[in-house]
Amino acid sequence: MDKERSPKILFVEDEKNLLLLYRKEFEKENFEILTATSAEEGLKILDENPDVDIVVLDIKMKGMSGLEALAKIARSRKDVGLIIATAYSSFQEDFTSWLADAYIVKSPDFISELKREVKRILKEKKK
Numbered sequence: 611m612d613k614e615r616s617p618k619i620l621f622v623e624d625e626k627n628l629l630l631l632y633r634k635e636f637e638k639e640n641f642e643i644l645t646a647t648s649a650e651e652g653l654k655i656l657d658e659n660p661d662v663d664i665v666v667l668d669i670k671m672k673g674m675s676g677l678e679a680l681a682k683i684a685r686s687r688k689d690v691g692l693i694i695a696t697a698y699s700s701f702q703e704d705f706t707s708w709l710a711d712a713y714i715v716k717s718p719d720f721i722s723e724l725k726r727e728v729k730r731i732l733k734e735k736k737k
Contacts, residue, residue, distance in 0.1 A: 617663045617732055618642040622652035622679065623695075624671040632666070635721050641728075648672065649679035656683065656690070663735065664691035664728055667710075684709040691731035695724060 619641050621632045629645045636643055644659060646652035650673055656662055665683055667676035680692055692710045711734075712727040714720055 615661070616640050616642045617728075618644065618659065618661055619728065620644040620646065620652060620655055620659070620662045620665045622646045622649060622665065622671075622676065623668045624648065625668075628668075631721070635725070636728075639725065649674035649676060652679060653682060656687065662690055664693060664731060666693045666695050666724070666728075669694060669696040680709055689735070691728075691735060693724070693727055693731070695720065 619636060621629055623629050624647050633643045644655055646655050648671055667680055669676040683690060693712045694710045695714045695716060697716045711731050714723055
């Protein structure tokens with residue numbers, strides 16, 4: 611990651627209100643934000659933006675699931691941090707979810723946990 615630019619995060623989430631919340635919360639901390647409302651769209655955006663640092667994926671979406679997208683990204687982009695942010699804790703049992711650098715269950719205060727994990731992953735990727 612370059613020193614001059616802000617870290618870039620791609621949020622893949624089918625709930626538009628959550629995408630707005632992510633954008634608001636992370637832009638005020640100087641992150642560059644990209645958003646996608648489906649896994650297919652997220653993969654396309656990731657292909658077009660090789661400088662994405664972290665992808666945050668919801669699991670349950672129409673079409674391709676977040677877990678399917680996670681597996682594809684993990685195979686093709688070892689340089690990208692991967693975070694699952696979902697309302698379902700049960701998917702932690704799925705081996706595919708283990709490819710993620712963090713698994714966050716959406717709760718009333720999950721944004722602060724998400725910010726901590728993003729910063730932790732960015733710090734680890736710099737090493």
